[in-house]
Amino acid sequence: ETGVTQTPRHLVMGMTNKKSLKCEQHLGHNAMYWYKQSAKKPLELMFVYNFKEQTENNSVPSRFSPECPNSSHLFLHLHTLQPEDSALYLCASRPGGPQETQYFGPGTRLLVL
Amino acid sequence: GENVEQHPSTLSVQEGDSAVIKCTYSDSASNYFPWYKQELGKGPQLIIDIRSNVGEKKDQRIAVTLNKTAKHFSLHITETQPEDSAVYFCAANQGNEKLTFGTGTRLTIIP
Numbered sequence: 470e471t472g473v474t475q476t477p478r479h480l481v482m483g484m485t486n487k488k489s490l491k492c493e494q495h496l497g498h499n500a501m502y503w504y505k506q507s508a509k510k511p512l513e514l515m516f517v518y519n520f521k522e523q524t525e526n527n528s529v530p531s532r533f534s535p536e537c538p539n540s541s542h543l544f545l546h547l548h549t550l551q552p553e554d555s556a557l558y559l560c561a562s563r564p565g566g567p568q569e570t571q572y573f574g575p576g577t578r579l580l581v582l
Numbered sequence: 583g584e585n586v587e588q589h590p591s592t593l594s595v596q597e598g599d600s601a602v603i604k605c606t607y608s609d610s611a612s613n614y615f616p617w618y619k620q621e622l623g624k625g626p627q628l629i630i631d632i633r634s635n636v637g638e639k640k641d642q643r644i645a646v647t648l649n650k651t652a653k654h655f656s657l658h659i660t661e662t663q664p665e666d667s668a669v670y671f672c673a674a675n676q677g678n679e680k681l682t683f684g685t686g687t688r689l690t691i692i693p
Binding site: 471473500509510511512514517519524525527559561566567568570571573574575576 | 586591614616618623624625626627628631633671675677678679680681682683684685686
């Protein structure tokens, strides 16, 4: 285990639903990430938070809304998603600077119907 | 922006033999190159990394080589074991927040 937990592990939602993904780490890391992992594509960076401040938004559609209430918790709020948003959503955390190791959670497998 | 290409996409190796995965990057400003291993049902986990001030780094059965001039780097796994079966990702970073990943290599070790 990496010390990064994600809930739920699996989620099925309709296009009109609103749901949230949760990520938690108690490693004392200052940075947290959301990635999208689709089959046969590179991991896509979505958002980065450093000391609770968003430092990167990789042109993500507004139907994905991140929230970082403190350095240990990160949420991804989902609304009016599309079927192509079905993917594995990975959270990661990192101590120190950008070239420190990222510690990934197991991911949330999302299916949008 | 940075673009990382990774080959092969799948690789099958007899147990005990060596495996090599290759990546190329486009931006000469990249100076940090980690490799992550992802097992089924888990998130990626760092196995080794290299910075641009060295050409090779080794950790037991795993080694990484970097050729800055050609802008490519490779992962070498020797004496492969069944537990090496996984998806391996290379990545490149320039010191900013973005780690650019390759598309992954599914390595299968044949007993």
